[in-house]
Amino acid sequence: MLVKAINPFIMHIPVTGSQIADSTHTISHWGVVGLEIETRNGLCGYGFTGTHAHLPSDQLIAQCIETCYAPLLEGEDLNDVNRIWAKMTRHPAMQWVGRAGITTLAMAAIDIALWDLKAKAVERPLWSLLGGQVRDKVRAYNTDVGWLSIDDKELVNGAMRAVQGGFTGIKVKVGSTVERDLRRLEAVRRAIGPDVTLAVDGNGKWDLPTCMRFCKSAEGLDLLWFEEPLWHDDVKGHAQLAQSSRIPIALGEQLYSQDAFAEFFHQNAIHWVQPDVTRMAGITEVWRVCEMAYSHRLPVAPHAGDMSQVHVHLSYAHPACQVLEYIPWIKDAFTDPAEVVDGYFVLPQEPGAGTTPTFEAADQFSQPLR
Ligand code: 0YR
């Protein structure tokens, strides 16, 4: 399978309501920056990374795909994903400027497009190609009801609506003040009762003393995890928090490599492992992190930078994956959307990775490449 053309794209798709906020970002759109790979035998593969829809940096990613990595696919058998991945990461010029950031996000999009192609070539959904279905159902938890921008009353109402709609897990953002966040969480826990899992996400805003104070008061809330309590690269801080609190630590959505995860494993600084195919140079590297988590007997809960299009396949195929984040913003822009029914993700049936955009979405949401 040989490349015929590579066509980058940028889509900006609105979030629920006019905007949402976590502790560090307020956004109105999700950026879907990726590529179409056309093959000489007439197939099209699609992959993308996820951004906060900042056009100048989205254009850098698209240009990196087009001008730096696309030429490396020339003449390659596109089935050889691992080899192409190694070629991209070890390319002397790219390694010098890369290993994290825009270059890795660009590689993520390409790796996902290659897996999409590989699955389409054998006319199977990606989960089948990754080794088959290893669990009956993938449980979804809803993040879209828990933004910091949602006021206290609507937070409780939204959580209740999600539970009535079948969700057995929700996540609430924290990182404003400890007092406000605790008040909101207590109200949510009272409303949803003890049987729905409740996770919190700080998006790396607080320092260690603030996290310790929060955890001490939050111990009665039966939290599934405290996600990104501290700055993303602070291994020692997470290890200290993990030691001082009984609330499990989740992290990984901003880590770029297997090596970055390895540090957290080695320091006992992580309980829930949250890699993201759109951040970590694709499915190829995330699979390695899942294997590493499995060998440490730690659960994986992928971060929905792909809004679950690809992670549904991964979660059905890898035994370490326990639960998957659900945010519905971009799903309807794809021909095979990531759907949740009665609180569980539907097993995809279409060939590929679920990354083929609809014509309507391309038409409606496309942004200029330059
Ligand atoms: C909004 N999920 C997250 C969104 C989300 C962020 O800034 O990007 O909250 O990625 O932390 O777990």
Ligand code: MG
């Ligand atoms: Mg998060």
